[in-house]
Structures are given as C-alpha cells and as structure tokens.
Amino acid sequence: MSIEVRNLTFTYAPGMPDETLAIDDISFSIADGQICGIIGHTGSGKSTLLQHLNGLLKPGSGEIYIDDACITDGKTKLVDIRKKVGLVFQYPEYQLFEETVAKDVAFGPKNLGLDAEEIDKRVRDAIAVVGLDYEEVSEKSPFELSGGQKRRVAIAGVIAMNPKILILDEPTAGLDPTAHAEVISMVKDIHEKLGIIMIFVSHNMRDIANLSDKVLVINEGKIALEGTPREVFAERAFLQSMGLDVPPIVNIVKKLEEKTEDFTTEALTADEAADEICAYINKQNR
C-alpha cells in the first residue's frame, strides 16, 4: 500500500462570490506502514485534503494514486475506494445512530455486502482493536457511553470495514486528558496490530512528534513543510510564524540551549530530552 497525491487543487463553490481555494497544488506521498501526522491552522485545508483521499470530494485538478492505481480518473468505483481507505471524521461520535453499539459498528461492513458471519467477526475484532470489551458494550446504546468510549465506537465502525489506509481527522479534539491519552494509545495499538498506513490530524504537537514517521504542515492550502518530525520541528521560527508550535518539551530544551554555553539538543520527546539533560549533567560533574 502507498498513497501518492500529485498537484491536487480544489476550490469550494467555484465561480461563486464566496469561492474558496481550499487546496492549492499539493503533492506528497506516503509509504507502506507509515504514520503520517498532519498539522496546520484551522481552515488551512486539512479536512478538505483528507476527504479527497477516499473520494468524498472530487479534485478540481490533480491525481491521487493508491497503490499505483489512480482513484481520480472517474473509472474507479467509489465502494472500492472506501473499502481500502477508511476515513474517520472529526467528532465521529455525532454519526452514531443505531440502537446498539454492535449494530452501529456493523453498519459499514453491511454496506460492503458481507455475509452475517463475516460481519459479526469483523464487529468483534474492531471493538477489540479500539480497546473496548465486546461483552460489556455490544448490546448497550451508543448514547449511554462516555465521550471517549463513543469516539472509540465510531472509530471501530470504520475499522470494521478493514481499510488498508486509516485516516483520522482530529481524533482527540474535545476530549478530556484521560480520554485523550486513551485515544492516542489506541492509535498506537491499531498501528502495531494492523500495520496499515495511518494519517492523522492533530493540534497536539507532542502527539505528532511521538507517533508520526512523517509530518505534513499545511498552510493556506499549500504544503509549507514536509519531513520527519525532527526535520519539521527543527523549523521552530517558521512554524511559529504560521501560528503553529513545536512540542512543549522542545521549547524547554531550546531555552536550556540558549541559557547554557555548551548544551546542544535535538530532543523531540520527553525521553530524549531527559537523556540529553542527564548526559549533560554527568559531563558537568565529571
């Protein structure tokens, strides 16, 4: 599996007085098994970009290749794209509608026309993958669950379609710290268990640094920066000029670097920072 986007451009309401160029000539690619983090200001075009990847929006111009097959030439069936690419919208718990959790998770697989046995298996697997207990939640109404649980049920609804690429639009938006941590560790788990390509949008730079193999920075519909988290977060001033930031820990170690003579740092995560600071202190004491 791989994704390649070439010169994608998209305008909302073209020709109208309120037309908005939401995507402006974007190209990038994601290799098999990678987690790609996307950051960018609100309104920069992240959600619009994601909706192109499973055919919900048709590009104004440009192509998207999934596994070297073009999905934007109008020949590919939408069902086939959606089988491969699972998209979880922002606040996905607002799409829950069935009487029970199990039925809601089964909605996607049912639409794929699978038989009852296969659907049941997928529902059980998906609920397990998102870290919920099938016996406990399957017969409950999705509306009596907690916020974090609802969101996981909604994500399970997409995972049950067995996508080869899983896209999550701001999966942690509006969650309390506990639920946030649960969803992040769930994202890690899903990637470990399924090994699929994952794309996620977040405003939490710490999560981006911890999870991503590759980071895309979107600004005003264009890719402003692209690279490994280390490469991207090295551009602290540039990110800040776009109203974005680096992970808090990077700000701390960079301040330390400024205030000491011979401490240099490349740390992105708390662990790395702790190691570097310990090494520095040991060196000083020697």
Added chain:
Amino acid sequence: MIRDITLGQYYPGKSVIHKLDARTKIIGTIAFIVELFIVNNFWGFLIAAGAMFAVIGVSRVPLKFIFRGLTAVFVIILFTFVINLFMVDGRVLWHWWILTITYEGLRRALFMAVRLVLLIIGSSILTLCTKPIELTDGLEKLLKPLQKVGVPSHEIALMMTIALRFIPTLMEETDKIIKAQQARGADFESGSIIQRAKNLIPILIPLFISSFRIAQELALAMEARCYNGGSGRTRMNEIHFKKKDMVAAVVLAVFLGVVIASRWI
C-alpha cells in the same frame, strides 16, 4: 450541494435595498407574494419579473448567488411542473399510453413553475438583503399591534430569527453527516424508493440529536446572558422609517397598481 440552499442567508452589502427599513422590505415581500397570486396572465409575470430583477440589480447581490438557491429546490419545481402538465383536462396536444398533455395543462404547468421560481427568488431577496437581527426587529414591530389581542409578537419574532439563523448551521451539519455515512459505505443514490427512505435513517437520527444539542446549547447561552423574554427589553439600534422608505412605498404602490391592472390585458 446541500450548501447551495441560499434561503435564509444574508449577503452583506451597502445598497439602498440593504439600507431600507426591514418593515418596508417585509411588507414589500408580502405584497410581491400576494401579487404573484393575483396575476392571471404571462404579462403580469413579466412585469413582476422585471421589477424583481430591477430590485436585484439595485441590491448588487450577484445573480449567480441568487440562482444557486434555485438549484436546490429544482426538484420541487420540476415535480409541480410535471404534475400540472399531466393532470389537467382540455384540448389534447400530445397523447401516449396513459399520458396526455393538454394545452391547458401546459399553460398551467408553466404558470406554476414561473410562479414558484418568482416566489422563491423574491422571498430570498428579503433575507439576502436584511440582517437576521433587523428582520426580526422589523417583524416584531409589525406584529406589535397584535399583542393587544394576545399574539406573542416577541416570541414569534425570536423563533423566526432562531430558525433563520440555524438553517445554514443545520445544512452544514447535514452535509457532514452525509459525508461521514458515505465514508462508511452508505449509498444514498440507488435503490427503490422504500430502500432510499430507509437509507435516510443514518442521516436523520444524528441530525435530530445534533439539533437537540444545538438547541440546548443555545438555550443555556441565552439564559447565561439573562434572557427572560420580551418585556422590558430595549434595543441597541432602534429602527426608523426614513425618506428612502417613503420612496420605496410609492414605488411599491405603483408596481402593485400596474400588476393588478395587468389582469385586464
């Protein structure tokens, strides 16, 4: 597509139409609508359409923006047209199997379609050129005299504002939910009518829940700002009839006179 419904939207501008007193515009719109039902021949519609496009020209709202509102109700217009086309008896123009088109049917169908189009465009001009808040203030003042006989004018006006204010919000919400269910493989475009109706459940239930959530949040926000009904409430901007409004009233009266006269053309 669902965002194309412009009914209830405001298009900011500085034209004379925008600056008229909301009451003038409300009365004008009601007069226009009534007049569409007085008209009994195509000349009347021609005059009405001419007047309407003149108002649109003055208002500087782009035509494209106005017509976009029509595409959304196209199905309703088409439905009315077809029903009228085949259901009226009279001189036969064309006949095939159980379908018959008569001269009277064709005339009636065209009549209805034109009337609907003018009705929709005409009333969307009101909301396109009037801020929702002015619209309700105007409505409330117009209904004030009825308060004496127990009509809750403030409450009616408030309900209308809220409804108008939330049309775009609910459209957006609907759009999002449709996309989210499509991402889960839902198909809203094929199948029998019953199947299609059933397919709407995954949209309608989340939409209902969202509406209740939005309503609750709004009620809380209003209470937090000490809203307790219309009595004793004052306004930041009082509305007044101005010279423009007098001119508009005269123009309107002339227009109505001409349209009524057109019945005898």
